[in-house]
Amino acid sequence: MIEAKALTKIFEIKKGDDIPAVVDLNLSIAQGEVFGFLGPNGAGKTTTVRMLTSLIGPTSGQAWVNGFEVGKEDQEIRRNVGVLTEHPGLYERLSAFKNLMIYANLHDVESAEKQVEKYLHMLGLWSRRDDPAGSFSKGMRQKLAIARALLHEPQALFLDEPTSGLDPEAARLVRSFIEELGDQGRTIFLCTHNLNEADRLCNRIGIFKSRLIAVDTPANLRQEIYGRKVVFHLRALDPAWKKLIGTIEGVRDVQLVDQKIVVGMEDPEGLNPKIIRLLVENGADLLFVGELRHSLEDIYLQTLEEEGVIKDEL
Amino acid sequence: MNFKSIRTIIDKEWAEVFKNRMVLFTMIFMPLIFTVLPLVMLYFTGQEMGDMGGVGTADVPAEFLSACSSDMTGAECMQVYLVNQFLLLFMMVPVIIPVTIAAYSIVGEKTTHSLEPLLATPISTFELLVGKSLAASLPAIIVGWISFGLFVAALPLLGVTKSVINYIAGPTWLLAIIIAGPLMAIASVNLTIFVSSRVNDPRTAEQISTLFLLPILGLLFAQLAGVIVINVMVMLSFIGGMILVDIGMVYLGTSIFQRENILTRWK
Structure with a gap:
């Protein structure tokens, strides 16, 4: 479903001044899997998501999403994935309904209005459909952004920090919704700093700092480390x-x-x-x-420490 | 090319940008002033026609005489000379309005981070650029044409003579409004895209982009100083130059408006 082979992205800041954001990423995520992608700030998680969703091209290596190759079938990839970006990025002057209609039309969704209505109901936003998105709380904005990512019913979803900045109740709602999406058999690539969230939601976890340091189920990682x-x-x-x-x-x-x-x-x-x-x-x-039972936080910190990442950053 | 995507972008841009008071003010107030000013001037010079009976072609700047037809009186020729300065104001409309719309649209999307989810859809960057460019330039072109139409329609009501109306509705002005205007709108949108990629405040983008008015102001002052007279030949040369500028600006705009650039290099 999602596969990467030696995927690498190097940003050239100035001539001869390169920043390797993602190095030799090898990854295979099965259909229906919820995969947690963990790493410190600046680890290259967003760059990885951008490459896998065909927003930016890799410097080298290959990747496939839903069988389509990154860099060769970009439009097909974008047609078949849903992306929740780090910031909701809504049109604040426009109503919730209009926000979703724009994306339904861009994805050429059949019966766009019905589909928009379905997701507004599903996420409890139907009664606020005519209100400008700018008047929404953070949690409501996030829900609207999630609805936007789902309108075209993608089988693969990329969620970048879906509960970041949300109050506990809103975060719980969003997490439950992600759980439901996982139960529907969708493949979910979840970037998060919330380790309890990853522990609860993900089948497997990858710990990443420019390169993949560890990848396994939370239980196996616990056993491997402790x-x-x-x-x-x-x-x-x-x-x-x-x-x-x-x-x-x-x-x-x-x-x-x-x-x-x-x-x-x-x-x-x-x-x-x-x-x-x-x-x-x-x-x-x-x-x-x-x-x-060691927490995922223990595992995460221990792994980064063993790799010298935490020491380097201190 | 997916026209549905382009239409969706235009629809989105208009829905959003026309809720912005600054844009609405620029779109309504500026063309209104530029339409009313020459009408007022023509009205008062028309009222003074009696007093201008003694005005002869000798009173019109010598460089401008070529713009007057042989059947014009000295007073009419003077009116044409005066109103010709306003042609350049009409030419500013398709520069200022797209700059305002594009600045608020692109910088606005940058500050609200709404470009990334948009770029994650199947729309191509070319379709997105075309949508944004049309959304910014079409209102300017239409408003420019409407202003000019209203201006011409009001002329007989103000008692402006047929010779003067024929000049205003003649080839020089029509070339300026119908051809030069849209060309300038395209160039100014692409300049604004370039500027917007470097700044994070719509007003800064707007101010820098309106530097594009300088060539028009140059023409205005050159005509006032009697260095040139804007006639068909000058306008055709201007249009030829604008086509070259447009090619350069569209190249600049499309090269800067690429997914990877927008996400990784735009500040």
């Missing part, structure tokens, strides 16, 4: 238990934190019963057991 860890909450802690647990085959590391024992291992389902039995046999009052 391995799996289980926390045993106890009424009281005996430091001797650390050594005992460490002798069990398959245990990677053991840490004592307050009244808890944190055990790193590859196979919690196989080892947890053994550890629980050992602790109980040695007089431990086990309160409860749970897997330690």
Whole structure:
């Protein structure tokens, strides 16, 4: 559905002064996948989206969207993708209805008025259809911009910071709508700084800083970076238990934190019963057991730190 | 070329830009002044015709006599001389109006970030440029023609003689209004596109682009100083020059109005 092979974009600021915005991007996103594209400011995320939506041409490499090749079938690509740009970019003096009608006509949508009406209803904007877009709240503007990106029913959607600057309620509404779009089988390329959002919405995540540093499902990234860890909450802690647990085959590391024992291992389902039995046999009052779940933010920061990106920027 | 896309752009531009008071003011007030001023001048010089009975061709600047036909009286020739200065005002209409519309349209789209979603549609940059250019120049051309039409229609009502009307509705003025005007509108739109790509304030774009009026003002002062007389030959030469300027300006406009340029280089 979306594929990139060694996609590269270098901006020449002055002669001999080049800025590599995107370097050797290799990516394959399947139909119906929600792909999170994460990276710090200036990482080249918007440049990537612009290349994949045929707004700017790559310096080298190739990319295909919906089977159409970037740089060769640009008009077809633009006909088949929906783009939510970083700024809503609405015509503020024009009504919501007129804003959408312009785009429906540019996409040559059949029964344009009906389609506009459908999306205004769907996003709860029908009662404000005749009001100028400039009078809308940030959340309403964003919803209108999302409707605009969907009018021609594209199978691939590129969303650049869809919840940026929105209040929590508006952000929740937009997120639910993205979830619905994902459920409809549309391919979604989501650029975001909101890591909880990416964790919740995306099947896979790419961490990007001019080049793709890591790409996998959030669960696999967690495991890859931190391995799996289980926390045993106890009424009281005996430091001797650390050594005992460490002798069990398959245990990677053991840490004592307050009244808890944190055990790193590859196979919690196989080892947890053994550890629980050992602790109980040695007089431990086990309160409860749970897997330690690192946030996507931890993964993101750890990945960038390992790559020297954060250190470089500090 | 997709005409539906071009029509949509024109429709959008007009819907948006005509809600702007500054644009409306420029579109209505300026042509009105430029139409009324020469009429007032002709009315008062007509009233004074009696007193001008003694005016002979010797009173008209010698360089201008060639513009007067042999059947004109000295007073009529003087009227033609005076009203000829206003021809250049009519020629300013197709420069000022498109500059105002294009400046507000393009800089406006830059400041509201609405160009990027527009560029993400299947419209080609050429169609977009044609749409924007037509949206800016058509009102100017139409307003210019209407002003001139009203001006000519009002002449008999003010008692202007047939010889003077024949001169005003003659080849020099018609070439200026019907051919030179649209050519100047095209050039000024493309100049505004170029200027708008470099600035972020519509008024700055407008002010810089109106520098394009300088050649017209040059003609005006040259005629007032008696250096040239605007006649058919001068107008044909002007049109020839404008065609060359248009070719250059359209090339400049289309080379600057490219997706990648707009998104990565426009400041």
